[in-house]
Amino acid sequence: xxxxxxxxxxxxxxxxxxxxxxxxxxxxxxxxxxxxxxxxxxxxxxxxxxxxxxxxxxxxxxxxxxxxxxxxxxxxxxxxxxxxxxxxxxxxxxxxxxxxxxxxxxxxxxxxxxxxxxxxxxxxxxxxxxxxxxxxxx
Numbered sequence: 001x002x003x004x005x006x007x008x009x010x011x012x013x014x015x016x017x018x019x020x021x022x023x024x025x026x027x028x029x030x031x032x033x034x035x036x037x038x039x040x041x042x043x044x045x046x047x048x049x050x051x052x053x054x055x056x057x058x059x060x061x062x063x064x065x066x067x068x069x070x071x072x073x074x075x076x077x078x079x080x081x082x083x084x085x086x087x088x089x090x091x092x093x094x095x096x097x098x099x100x101x102x103x104x105x106x107x108x109x110x111x112x113x114x115x116x117x118x119x120x121x122x123x124x125x126x127x128x129x130x131x132x133x134x135x136x137x138x
Contacts, residue, residue: 013094016074017046017120020090020097023068024050025129027061030102032130033111034120038094045094046120049110051102055085061099062088 017034024032029050038045048065052058059082066076074092081088086104090097098110105111122130 013045014120016069016072016092016095017048018122018126019068019072019074020048020065020092020095021050021120021122021130022126023065024048024061024097024099025126025133026068027064028057028133029061029099030133031105032133034122035114035117036120037114037117040114040117044091044096046096047110047114047117048095048097049105050097050099051105052085052099053102055101058085058088058099058101062090062097065090065097065099 021032021034029052032048032050035047035049036045037043037047050061052061062079062082066079069076069092076090076092078091079088080091086101087108088097088099090099100108
Protein backbone atom coordinates (compact mmCIF):
# COMPACT_ATOMS: atom_id res chain seq x y z
CA UNK A 1 0.00 0.00 0.00
CA UNK A 2 2.78 2.47 0.88
CA UNK A 3 4.54 1.74 -2.39
CA UNK A 4 1.36 2.51 -4.29
CA UNK A 5 1.01 5.78 -2.37
CA UNK A 6 4.61 6.73 -3.15
CA UNK A 7 4.01 6.06 -6.83
CA UNK A 8 0.98 8.32 -6.75
CA UNK A 9 2.96 11.07 -5.07
CA UNK A 10 5.79 10.67 -7.54
CA UNK A 11 3.35 10.70 -10.45
CA UNK A 12 1.81 13.90 -9.06
CA UNK A 13 5.24 15.48 -8.66
CA UNK A 14 6.11 14.51 -12.21
CA UNK A 15 2.93 16.20 -13.47
CA UNK A 16 3.71 19.34 -11.47
CA UNK A 17 7.23 19.44 -12.93
CA UNK A 18 5.89 19.08 -16.48
CA UNK A 19 3.29 21.80 -15.86
CA UNK A 20 6.06 24.12 -14.57
CA UNK A 21 8.15 23.39 -17.66
CA UNK A 22 5.19 24.13 -19.91
CA UNK A 23 4.49 27.44 -18.12
CA UNK A 24 8.16 28.49 -18.38
CA UNK A 25 8.22 27.69 -22.09
CA UNK A 26 5.00 29.64 -22.66
CA UNK A 27 6.77 32.64 -21.11
CA UNK A 28 9.67 32.13 -23.58
CA UNK A 29 12.17 30.84 -21.00
CA UNK A 30 15.47 29.61 -22.41
CA UNK A 31 17.24 26.31 -21.79
CA UNK A 32 14.39 24.79 -19.78
CA UNK A 33 15.18 21.41 -18.28
CA UNK A 34 13.59 19.09 -15.76
CA UNK A 35 15.72 16.79 -13.64
CA UNK A 36 14.67 13.82 -11.53
CA UNK A 37 16.85 14.53 -8.50
CA UNK A 38 14.91 12.35 -6.04
CA UNK A 39 17.38 9.45 -6.08
CA UNK A 40 20.23 11.86 -5.22
CA UNK A 41 18.73 14.11 -2.55
CA UNK A 42 15.97 14.26 0.02
CA UNK A 43 15.26 17.93 -0.80
CA UNK A 44 12.93 17.31 -3.77
CA UNK A 45 11.96 14.77 -6.40
CA UNK A 46 12.30 17.15 -9.35
CA UNK A 47 14.16 20.33 -10.22
CA UNK A 48 13.01 22.52 -13.06
CA UNK A 49 15.68 24.94 -14.27
CA UNK A 50 15.01 27.79 -16.71
CA UNK A 51 16.70 31.00 -17.83
CA UNK A 52 15.48 34.49 -18.60
CA UNK A 53 17.20 37.22 -20.58
CA UNK A 54 16.63 40.02 -18.04
CA UNK A 55 15.54 40.45 -14.44
CA UNK A 56 12.06 41.36 -15.69
CA UNK A 57 11.93 38.24 -17.85
CA UNK A 58 13.04 36.06 -14.91
CA UNK A 59 10.26 37.50 -12.72
CA UNK A 60 7.76 37.06 -15.55
CA UNK A 61 8.69 33.39 -15.95
CA UNK A 62 8.38 32.80 -12.20
CA UNK A 63 5.01 34.58 -12.10
CA UNK A 64 3.73 32.46 -14.99
CA UNK A 65 4.81 29.24 -13.28
CA UNK A 66 3.10 30.32 -10.04
CA UNK A 67 -0.11 31.20 -11.89
CA UNK A 68 -0.22 27.94 -13.85
CA UNK A 69 0.48 25.77 -10.83
CA UNK A 70 -2.08 27.67 -8.74
CA UNK A 71 -4.69 26.72 -11.37
CA UNK A 72 -4.10 23.05 -10.51
CA UNK A 73 -4.17 23.68 -6.76
CA UNK A 74 -0.43 23.95 -6.12
CA UNK A 75 0.84 26.70 -3.82
CA UNK A 76 4.54 27.32 -3.24
CA UNK A 77 5.88 26.63 0.24
CA UNK A 78 8.30 29.49 -0.32
CA UNK A 79 9.36 31.97 -2.99
CA UNK A 80 12.79 33.59 -2.89
CA UNK A 81 14.45 36.12 -5.19
CA UNK A 82 11.50 37.89 -6.81
CA UNK A 83 12.86 41.26 -5.64
CA UNK A 84 16.00 41.29 -7.79
CA UNK A 85 15.17 38.74 -10.51
CA UNK A 86 18.65 37.23 -10.66
CA UNK A 87 17.61 33.82 -9.31
CA UNK A 88 14.04 33.06 -8.33
CA UNK A 89 13.40 29.85 -6.43
CA UNK A 90 9.86 28.47 -6.20
CA UNK A 91 9.64 25.63 -3.68
CA UNK A 92 6.66 23.31 -4.12
CA UNK A 93 8.01 20.62 -1.82
CA UNK A 94 8.63 17.71 -4.18
CA UNK A 95 9.26 20.11 -7.08
CA UNK A 96 11.66 23.05 -6.92
CA UNK A 97 11.70 25.55 -9.78
CA UNK A 98 14.84 27.62 -10.36
CA UNK A 99 14.54 30.57 -12.75
CA UNK A 100 17.87 32.26 -13.43
CA UNK A 101 19.12 35.32 -15.20
CA UNK A 102 21.43 33.73 -17.80
CA UNK A 103 24.68 34.97 -16.21
CA UNK A 104 23.63 33.72 -12.76
CA UNK A 105 22.77 30.30 -14.19
CA UNK A 106 26.23 30.05 -15.68
CA UNK A 107 27.82 31.13 -12.39
CA UNK A 108 25.88 28.74 -10.12
CA UNK A 109 25.97 25.93 -12.70
CA UNK A 110 23.22 23.73 -11.24
CA UNK A 111 23.09 21.86 -14.54
CA UNK A 112 26.61 20.56 -13.91
CA UNK A 113 26.04 20.00 -10.20
CA UNK A 114 23.08 17.72 -10.93
CA UNK A 115 24.50 16.01 -14.02
CA UNK A 116 23.90 12.57 -12.42
CA UNK A 117 20.16 13.29 -12.29
CA UNK A 118 18.07 11.83 -15.05
CA UNK A 119 16.56 14.48 -17.36
CA UNK A 120 12.79 14.41 -17.69
CA UNK A 121 11.50 13.18 -21.01
CA UNK A 122 9.23 15.85 -22.41
CA UNK A 123 6.12 15.28 -24.49
CA UNK A 124 6.85 16.02 -28.16
CA UNK A 125 5.04 19.38 -28.15
CA UNK A 126 7.11 20.65 -25.20
CA UNK A 127 10.32 19.19 -26.63
CA UNK A 128 9.68 21.01 -29.90
CA UNK A 129 8.95 24.28 -28.10
CA UNK A 130 12.08 23.91 -25.94
CA UNK A 131 14.21 23.20 -29.01
CA UNK A 132 12.83 26.24 -30.82
CA UNK A 133 13.65 28.52 -27.88
CA UNK A 134 17.12 26.95 -27.61
CA UNK A 135 18.05 27.07 -31.29
CA UNK A 136 15.51 29.28 -33.06
CA UNK A 137 14.64 26.31 -35.28
CA UNK A 138 11.91 23.66 -35.21
